Amino acid sequence: MKRLLLVLLALAMWAVPAFASPRLELAARNGRVTVYAEAGLEDTARELADSAEATLTRISGDLISLPKPKQIEVRLVRHARDLAGVAPAGRGAPAWAIGVAYPDLGVISVAMRRGAQLVEPAATLRHELAHVALGAALGDRAPHWLHEGFAYQHSAEWSWQRAETLAGMAWFGSVIPLEQLDGSFPREELPAHRAYAESYDFVGFLSRRGRWEDKSDDGDRWPFRRFLTEIGRGSDPDAAARTAFGRTLQQLFDEWKLDLGARYMMMPVGLFGLALWILAAILLVLAFLRRRGQNRRRIAQWDLEESARRERQSAVVQPPPYVPWPGEDPLDEDPEDRPPAGPRLPN
Template structure:
């Protein structure tokens, strides 16, 4: 399962600094023994020689797309550490991070830790992963601790263009069985395992996308400005879009349920039909063949019995009874 995990202050941030031997806020500090450092603009990438092509690609991508929807251009310096293997990735991010994480961002320190070339296929495109994590840093640089977890993750997915998350909603019967969560209860889903977190990411992405669509021309620009000025999500929604936060939440719930609820039902029914056909079609075919063999055996038995009856009649010298009396002569 693909999962892009954002940054949270509950993680042991100092574990990264200790492992990398990097002083907070300084790009001129030491890098791990045997690793290399690549600098361009406001970005520094630290990687081992085996990940040198990846490091250069990430550095170029970070510079090429260094703006984020609705936010002012970031200026903070960023360190991107590419872990050479799974063990060091876990060591650098600390034990509190989820197992399914492909990368972790530390907004307060403007740090990102990513898996390198040894990452599995479920880690996703490293360029999209980096874009997701950089969006966390940009949002934190602009708004500090104002965004709740659901908005932080939803915005990072939105900025990274992770439209494939809609597929998760299109196969999720929870939308029909339990109903849509509220934005507040959506928070809990990020801590309840990979499957539940994946659904929460998709719903958060949909919420931020729907919010941006309320103003086709300016998107999230005015909303972010008012959010920073007032410090309140509901006030920013009202000033930017002319509706209350409660009204937006209901609109998001209804649109998501209507858009993806029936898709989930159809997808699951299709899956159930496929499972049924795979499980029972061979049995049906076997039964049809058995019935045909049985009918053929009965037909052959009837033919044999009829031949034996005729042979017995001939042996006894009996004359077969005609089927009908001869027609009398005419005229």
């Protein structure tokens, strides 16, 4: 029994390094951003550090006169499964995440891959930097949907799967009510897709809307920026919406639902029209190929007919060439058949 326990203990000690957190070392520093990375990721760490400051400057354009993050620590790992291991003590990370931000601590964790899927760490970092910047500006007053939508605005990570999710929500009327949206971000990946997609699209709508309902009045993002500023100054999101947009948050949400329906309910019509164009193009190509095949067969038939005609001509017996007889030509006219010569005139 004692020997068995020793064997199990040895196996456990051997297995521990496989699950231990990766060792991170200082790899790059630029301005407010410091990057710690696993060995071998130094080049990527330097690229992230060099681009992070410019990203923070762009993000701050939406957070005018609000506090900015002073220092940001980025932790770069190879595999997403290690994100929880490098997270701040007691915080952890979702099992399906490729990047996690801890705005209250100014810490960001970024993975290079998730399973067999390679990801672009620069895009992930832009998303998480927006979380940290918004957290520094608004504190804990920003709802979850605003955090996610704002981060999407500054990462431009378009997803076909997200577009499908939004289309399904528009077609089947499965939009999550605004008052339930913040509680719709479970730790499981698939149920959270609808909440993320809705947050991204709603905040994008707010950033484009302008002060008035007129779609041509984009306001140069001014109303959206004022909306964030009002929250940063202590207003609740609904009061901030009335100040910046002249509408309550629920009224803006209802406008967004109409906009969502207008965009995605017409998608089947657009896809049907596109399908007709594609079908017409395919038919034209098939007609062209058919006509070209007919022309080739016709030319081949003409070639066969020409070859047959030449063969028939070559089969006809040709007489030998005429050769004059030596001396008197036997084919010449008989002298008796010649007409008599006329009288000769005297000289």
